[in-house]
Amino acid sequence: MKTVNKKERVQQEVICNEDQFGHWGDPENEKFFHPKPKVLNIFPIEGKAEKLVEEVLKRDLTKVIKFRFDPINVCNLACVFCTTDLQAKHSQISLDSFKKILEKTSNTCKRISIGCSYEPLMAKNIDEYLLIAKEIISKNFKEKPIVTMITNGLLLEKRKLKNLGFLDWIHISVHSHIKENFEKIEQKAKFEDLVAGIKDIRTKYKDLNIHIEFVANKENKNDIEGFIPWAFNELKVDSLNIRRVSISSYAPRSYLEQSLKKNMLIGISDEEWNDVQFKISKSWPSKLSTTPSFNSEDQILKKQAMTDVIEL
Numbered sequence: 010m011k012t013v014n015k016k017e018r019v020q021q022e023v024i025c026n027e028d029q030f031g032h033w034g035d036p037e038n039e040k041f042f043h044p045k046p047k048v049l050n051i052f053p054i055e056g057k058a059e060k061l062v063e064e065v066l067k068r069d070l071t072k073v074i075k076f077r078f079d080p081i082n083v084c085n086l087a088c089v090f091c092t093t094d095l096q097a098k099h100s101q102i103s104l105d106s107f108k109k110i111l112e113k114t115s116n117t118c119k120r121i122s123i124g125c126s127y128e129p130l131m132a133k134n135i136d137e138y139l140l141i142a143k144e145i146i147s148k149n150f151k152e153k154p155i156v157t158m159i160t161n162g163l164l165l166e167k168r169k170l171k172n173l174g175f176l177d178w179i180h181i182s183v184h185s186h187i188k189e190n191f192e193k194i195e196q197k198a199k200f201e202d203l204v205a206g207i208k209d210i211r212t213k214y215k216d217l218n219i220h221i222e223f224v225a226n227k228e229n230k231n232d233i234e235g236f237i238p239w240a241f242n243e244l245k246v247d248s249l250n251i252r253r254v255s256i257s258s259y260a261p262r263s264y265l266e267q268s269l270k271k272n273m274l275i276g277i278s279d280e281e282w283n284d285v286q287f288k289i290s291k292s293w294p295s296k297l298s299t300t301p302s303f304n305s306e307d308q309i310l311k312k313q314a315m316t317d318v319i320e321l
């Protein structure tokens with residue numbers, strides 16, 4: 010996808026890369042409605058919440074391996090590097106639609122990710138989606154898929170979730186352990202709420218794999234050495250990944266587009282990234298490295314300075 014100007018549609022050179030259905034950068038473009046997809050990207054479109062569900066249910070879903078699902082198209086934060094269009098009007102996919110797709114993909118789907126482009130905890134009834142997934146998987150699926158939820162974690166305490174323990178892992182994006190930097194990057198967030206939310210689920214769900222994703226950017230590149238021991242020792246998370254911020258493509262109306270227009274410095278140079286990697290290798294003592302108990306190669310965190318990017 011190319012960098013876009015506000016009025017342009019997002020351009021994509023390769024159509025349906027890896028047989029994907031749905032494209033968050035150009036949701037209504039039928040070019041992205043693959044007839045026999047392996048990957049589903051299903052999210053609500055502004056004013057047409059069920060459009061992608063209706064379209065996908067008309068396709069042959071017998072080859073689906075991965076189901077990426079966003080129940081809702083909004084977020085409570087405004088991260089300075091976020092590539093998603095978060096100015097759209099609130100729209101939500103129904104529980105019944107989620108159930109139908111799960112049922113149709115139950116023979117082949119190995120991976121279900123909830124909340125890939127927006128914020129899943131903004132759905133007040135998010136716990137019901139987790140419950141439906143749990144029920145359909147135990148009733149219809151031949152093999153249990155790996156189920157994860159990707160969230161900024163801010164509403165964890167407020168939602169009082171009962172079904173989190175069913176997840177194989179929860180992926181929480183946290184970009185600094187220094188309140189001032191955290192709130193500068195994750196605009197509208199309150200650092201104390203995040204910490205309380207993670208500590209709350211750590212206490213309630215002893216066996217849940219809590220994974221932290223840190224996106225290294227201009228603002229937090231010097232926080233990493235301190236962040237790693239803080240995440241493991243203070244938050245008691247199970248795994249951690251440091252990912253380099255990407256600024257090459259983004260949706261129109263995204264916060265990244267706004268930041269770049271204001272000439273904010275977001276990206277980091279190759280030299281800075283090398284420096285980050287060097288610092289990580291020093292601040293990541295082996296006792297702090299943990300490997301979550303996942304089987305597939307793409308999820309295994311290795312005991313090295315830079316972990317592999319965790320696929321969503």
Ligand SMILES: C[S@@+](CC[C@H](N)C(=O)[O-])C[C@H]1O[C@@H](n2cnc3c(N)ncnc32)[C@H](O)[C@@H]1O
Binds near residue numbers: 129
């Ligand atoms: C778009 S968010 C949606 C889920 C949830 N709201 C969250 O932040 O975890 C999915 C992941 O993309 C990351 N992300 C967003 N913009 C990014 C960028 N420009 N470069 C790298 N990662 C980015 C977020 O930090 C998060 O880990």
Ligand code: SF4
Binds near residue numbers: 084085
């Ligand atoms: S990256 Fe930040 S702004 Fe974007 S969806 Fe996640 S929490 Fe919201």
